[in-house]
Amino acid sequence: QKEVEQNSGPLSVPEGAIASLNCTYSDRGSQSFFWYRQYSGKSPELIMSIYSNGDKEDGRFTAQLNKASQYVSLLIRDSQPSDSATYLCAADTGGFKTIFGAGTRLFVKA
């Protein structure tokens, strides 16, 4: 069964620090990877996508992909209390199916 694994957390970091979120995926055929942010009681919001090995930066966010290790990560620089949310990692396994991890809860302490 195709899976995406994440540490459920909570991950607690002080304001201004770097938050590092990780996930692994089981399907080597996956080509596209996404990070979603979900505030409590709200729907997920796409924040990053990554398709090739290496780093992709967008503002304070950097996504990293290593297909050989089947590993995806998200770094949040200068973390703010407003970044406190659950972060979902997702892998597109093809055939119109995206598998989501259960999410990592992040708390940024002011």
Next chain:
Amino acid sequence: SQTIHQWPATLVQPVGSPLSLECTVEGTSNPNLYWYRQAAGRGLQLLFYSVGIGQISSEVPQNLSASRPQDRQFILSSKKLLLSDSGFYLCAWSVGDYGYTFGSGTRLTVV
């Protein structure tokens, strides 16, 4: 710009009652449409997806069904709800391989 509407926001239904949740998309044509369910503290479970009018693929055997009567309309239904159907139901759309845009969700409690 593209928007997705989902309603109602919350719903409390008795066991055995029917269900109808509706989702509509604006600003795009021929989107892929999805219904996901998120149980409390759990990940998203894909229930149905559709690549076109009348085309529905089911991922999980259950007492739910889906229909796509128009290009930008996706409906989730049940004839008789079970307690285990409680959860946060999310409609989403995508075009190409650029990730999903989710609706605001419906929080369903079956009592």
